[in-house]
Amino acid sequence: MSLVNKFKSGWRTLLPTCREASRLQSDALEQPLSPARRFGLMFHLLVCKWCRRYGRQLRFLHTAAHEHREALTAQVPQKLDPAARERIKQRLQSGGN
Amino acid sequence: MPESRTDIALSDPERWVDEHGDYLFKYALMRLRDPAEAEDAVQETFLAALKGGKSFQGRSAEKSWLVGILKNKICDHFRKASRETSFTDLEFYADEESDRFAPDGLAKGGWVHELGPQEWENPGASLDNEVFWQTYRDCAGKLPKNVAAVFNLREVDGVESREICALLNISENNLWVMLHRARMALRRCLETNWFGKQK
Numbered sequence: 021m022s023l024v025n026k027f028k029s030g031w032r033t034l035l036p037t038c039r040e041a042s043r044l045q046s047d048a049l050e051q052p053l054s055p056a057r058r059f060g061l062m063f064h065l066l067v068c069k070w071c072r073r074y075g076r077q078l079r080f081l082h083t084a085a086h087e088h089r090e091a092l093t094a095q096v097p098q099k100l101d102p103a104a105r106e107r108i109k110q111r112l113q114s115g116g117n
Numbered sequence: 118m119p120e121s122r123t124d125i126a127l128s129d130p131e132r133w134v135d136e137h138g139d140y141l142f143k144y145a146l147m148r149l150r151d152p153a154e155a156e157d158a159v160q161e162t163f164l165a166a167l168k169g170g171k172s173f174q175g176r177s178a179e180k181s182w183l184v185g186i187l188k189n190k191i192c193d194h195f196r197k198a199s200r201e202t203s204f205t206d207l208e209f210y211a212d213e214e215s216d217r218f219a220p221d222g223l224a225k226g227g228w229v230h231e232l233g234p235q236e237w238e239n240p241g242a243s244l245d246n247e248v249f250w251q252t253y254r255d256c257a258g259k260l261p262k263n264v265a266a267v268f269n270l271r272e273v274d275g276v277e278s279r280e281i282c283a284l285l286n287i288s289e290n291n292l293w294v295m296l297h298r299a300r301m302a303l304r305r306c307l308e309t310n311w312f313g314k315q316k
Contacts (some may be wrong), residue, residue, distance in 0.1 A: 037226025038233075039218045046297035050278055070233040077304055080240050084253075085272045091250040092147075092257070092273050099139040100156070108138070108160045112130040112167060 034060045038071055045075040049082055130167055137180055141187050147269055148191050150262060158194060162187040195266070195285050217305075234304070237312040249311055256306035260299055267292060268299040 033056050036044060044053060044061045053061065065072050085092060100108075141162060145155035165186050217232045219225055228234070243249040257265060267285070270276045271292075282289055 037218075038228045039226040042301065043294075043297050046300050047293050050293055050296070068227075070228040070230070073234045073236065074228075074304070077234060077237060077240070077308075078300055080237075081300065081304060081307070082272065084244060086275055088244060088250070089273055091247075092254060092269075098143060100134075100142045100159070104142075104156045105134055105138060108156070108163060109131050109134050111160055112134070112163055 030056075033057055034063070036060050036064050038064075038068060038074075041065070041068070041071045042074055045071070045078055049079070130163060133163055133166065133179075133183065137183050140180065141183060144184065145187060145191060147273070148266060149194060150258075150265060150269075154194065158187060158190045161190050165190070192284055198263075235308060235313060237308070238315060240312065243311065243315075252307060252311045253303075256303050256310065259306065260302060264295050264299050267295045268303075271296060272299075 032040065036057075041061055041064045044057060047053065048058075048061070052058075065075065138159065141159045142155055145158040146152060149155050149158060162183060166183055169186070217229055219227050219229055257268065260268060267281060270281050270284075271278065276284075278289060278292055281287075282292055285292075287295075
């Protein structure tokens with residue numbers, strides 16, 4: 021990497037754009053960011069209300085999904101339909117012998 | 118039915134279907150998102166269980182044993198699927214949120230303000246609302262199938278990143294990009310279809 025590119029990517033780490041900050045806030049839910057990225061994100065959030073809002077909403081949805089698993093598994097169809105149940109039983113009877 | 122069984126009665130497989138069929142089906146459907154595929158996975162699970170031929174003192178031990186087998190069947194399914202098609206959905210990767218960030222100029226990469234995240238009023242109140250969860254499910258249902266699978270495994274079921282990467286044979290960076298895109302799309306969808314309509 022040339023010196024110019026190194027400088028550019030270092031600059032980007034310390035001063036991320038909103039687009040980059042949105043990715044960082046998602047990644048931060050998966051594992052701790054490197055100190056330089058964390059600093060860059062923190063600085064960005066200090067000055068950007070849009071990204072503060074975005075991060076708040078992202079974490080809200082993240083926690084909501086975890087804590088309300090039952091609400092999210094309540095898809096239709098919820099149950100094996102009777103025909104499928106019979107198919108499986110028949111298969112089991114023939115497969116069991 | 119006697120509580121302590123030392124051998125498997127002939128009626129056992131049928132009882133399994135009656136007692137655990139719905140639970141296993143729901144479990145499989147959540148991950149595979151296709152009723153026919155879920156039914157297949159459940160059937161294979163019972164067949165494998167029949168061959169395994171164990172008996173249990175308690176119903177809960179039996180259930181977790183069956184879920185363990187089902188998990189393996191689901192793994193197999195994903196492995197096969199990722200061999201057949203690329204796991205990453207290219208269309209989705211075309212960054213559907215591009216229009217929300219300034220394409221050039223001084224604010225390049227910044228939110229276009231009119232399209233940026235809007236304030237959500239008291240989002241916590243939505244958590245008790247069944248209609249909110251219906252909207253959430255509808256929005257998650259619009260994600261590309263593979264991205265939805267990743268999202269459900271990670272976000273809803275809390276499966277560890279490393280395990281998902283192994284399961285789907287994708288890199289960690291790839292997983293993170295998919296999660297990032299899924300979260301972004303979901304946030305946007307819920308803002309349009311729920312939070313934006315609450316005022």
